[in-house]
Amino acid sequence: MATKKILVVFGATGVQGGSVVKAVLGDAKMRESWTVRGVTRDVSKPSAKELESLGAETVAADLNNTSTLKGAMKDAYAVFAVTNYWESRSAEVEMTQGKGMADAAKEAGVQHFVWSSLPEVKEHSKGVLEHVEHFDSKAHIEQYIRISGLPASYFMPGFYMSNIPGGMFRQAPPNNDWTFALPIPGSTPIPLLNTADDTGKFVKGILNNREKTLGKRIYGATDYYTIDEIVKEFKEQYPEAGKTAKSAELPHDVFKGIMMKTGAPEKSAEELLQNMRLMNEFGYYFGASLDESHSIVSDKLTTWKEFMQMAPAFAELK
Template sequence: MAAKKVVVVFGATGVQGGSVVKAILGDPKMKADWAVRGVTRDVSKPSAKALEAQGAETIAADLNDAATLKNAVKGAYAVFAVTNYWESKSADVEMKQGKAMADAAKEAGVQHFVWSSLLNVTELSKGALPKVHHFDSKAKIEDYVRSTGIPATYFLPGFYMSNLPGGMFRQAPPNNDWTLGLPIPGTTPVPLLNTAGDTGKFVKGILLNREKTLGKRIYGATDYYTLNQMVDQFKELYPEAGKTAKTVELPHQVFKDILGKSGQPEEAGEELLQNMRLMNEFGYYGGANLDESHSVLVDKLTTWKEFMKSAPAFKDLK
């Protein structure tokens, strides 16, 4: 009997990595051929034990300590690599982490490196939006991965559906109307992703279609939805609560002030404003079509309506 292919999942206790573990180990056919090694800083914590309960091996490593990564990827066939810019709020730290994972994987002879990437907004916008650091740094890591020659595919997660219910889409004063308030027009298309539910579906498709996806970008979103469409579908699902639901285009400074009141520093407010402007002015994916990315999938993606039905913020609505 052939040995199982080992896929190492960085950030295995996080949203993206956790979704990858669940998708592989939740598929009996794939579980028969693949073994999952989840990387986390502390293998004794409950989230790591939960991975083991799913059937994953866990191993301790720290993205800020390159020496620990070698053991994590030893003997691996594939690697899913992801970083969290917001943990350090430093593009330099994120790029160092991403390069360290790529270097360790290259040295270990990994056959398929899947990098959770994003577009370079400064380049896409020709300098008009130069402060979306959490996109640009991931794009620069993608450039580095390509330069190493390691066989790789680039997964670009869409806009997190989880950012909306109870967050950007919430009851707002003075009348407590459900309001989707963002600093962009209601006609802006947004590529939505159920990150926890569907990241793993894309990565599973990438791993199962290695030859087809090597060197490619896979755009991780169910579909493009305009803000107006999101609210219209909310009204269909919850006619009573949705009677007065609406989109509101916030002035840029108002959006930044709201973020400031929630504890975000001024530079993060500007970064997130430019991130929103990206979708309206240049396209989150630069206008890319999703059809080719969807062609690698074997699982159905979560629609916005399906996600709303399970959103805690909407649980008491009728």
């Protein structure tokens, strides 16, 4: 019997990493040829035990301690690597973590490194948007990986659908109308991703199409939806609650003020504002089509309508 290939998944108890673990172990065909090693800081926590119950091996490693990374990747064929900028709010920390994983993967002889990346905004916007740090830091890690010669593919997650229900799209005063409020026009297209369920579908496609995806960016989104289309489908799904549902374009200073009231430092509030502006002024993926990325995915991707039906914030509207 042939030895199974080992897939190492960093951030295995997080949203993206957890999706990859569940997608691979939930696929009978992939289980024939792959085993999964989930990496987390604490293998004793319930979320790690849940992964073990699915059939994953779990190992402890810390992205801030590069000496722990080599052991986590021992004998690995493929690695899914992801970082969480918002944990430190530091590009320097994130880039150190990403480069550390890439260096350890190269030393371990990994044959397919899948990096959760994002587009470089400052350069492509010609300096108009110079503070979208959580995109640019991941893009700089991608550049480092490309120069290193490590065999890699680049998963580019879209806009999290989970940010919308009850967050950006919520009941608002004075009339408690459902309002999708962002500092950009309603005609702005947003590439939506059901991150928890669909990240793994894209990564499975990357792993199953190694030769086709090496060196390529895979855009992780179901489709582009405008803000107005998102509201329209909400109104159709929930006719009673949706009678007065609407989109609202917030002035930039108002949006920043709201972010700061929820606890974001001013620097982060400006970063989030520029992140929103990116979608309107340049495009989240700078105009890239999703077609080629969809061609490697064999599982059905989640639509916004389907996601709404699962969203706890909308549950009482059924």
